[in-house]
Amino acid sequence: MSFTPFFTALFAHHGGFGLNLNPLDTNLINLVIVIGVLVWFLRGFLGGILERRRQAILADLSDAEQRLQSATAALTQAQQDLAAARQKAEQIRQDGQARAHAVRVDSQQRTIEEMARLKEDATADLKAEASRVTALLRREAARQAIEQALASLPAKLDETAQARLIDQSIQNLGNA
Template identity: 65%
Template sequence: MVPLSPLVPLLGSHGGFGLNFNPFETNIINLAIVIAGLVWFLRGFLGGILERRRAAILADLKDAEDRLAAAAAALAEVQNGLADSQARAERIRADGQARAQAIRLESEKRTVEEMARIKQASASDLDSEAARVTAQLRREAARLAIEKALATLPGRLNDEAQTRLIDQSIQSLGNA
């Protein structure tokens, strides 16, 4: 901040502060003539430039509004398309889940049926194998019994027992 003490002598030496209303000393008349001439002669030139600039700005604004309206319409159309696509994607996803669930249930059903068939086949195979083994054991037991009987028979059969066995066999054949 400048101290006021050096300014006070400067202002006092010039006689103070005041306004000069003399039109010839202040060149107000010359300035008025120059400004009026500029306004008169440049009005058409500057007015034309300003009018062309105003028209260009209005055309740019109109073009921008048209592009904004077109962009808004395109955005609305794209948003509708997006909503349709999302709905279609949701339907496809739901259909896919339903189809996957149906396939899973069908697969489980086939697996259970296949397991039941395999269990039944194995039980059948087990029964047939048991029957085969039982028949083989019977044949083997019969063969062993016959061999044992044939081995012990000559020592047990004397002439009298042999005659009795032949007579019984003939009688059983005659009764049949």
């Protein structure tokens, strides 16, 4: 008993969908042959294209990996350089602060020394002026005393007193 005519008759009479299981009638053999030929011929062609594409993708991945490694190395080096630069900047800042402090202390010390020197100079000038004025006053007092003594001397000094004074002065000179 063949099921093919039965199914064919069943579906054909109703005018709808039908299933044709006859391989010669449905071109199933032709389709298998065409697909087999396509697979056999295109396998080499598509395989080559796919292999080249795979090689290109692998090369791109390898290149990207190498660039990633070099970028990572460059980043690491840049971070080290940045850390070194920050350390150097901090050292420069500390040196600058130390220099500024030293300059400020030195300037204050020089100012104090200069003020002390000026004070000493002013004191020395004051003492010198006081000595000069004192000497001037002494000379003036002595001059006035001598003038007064010379003015009053002729009236008080007679010849005997004058001789006695001269003798006494000579004797004082001889003892000295």
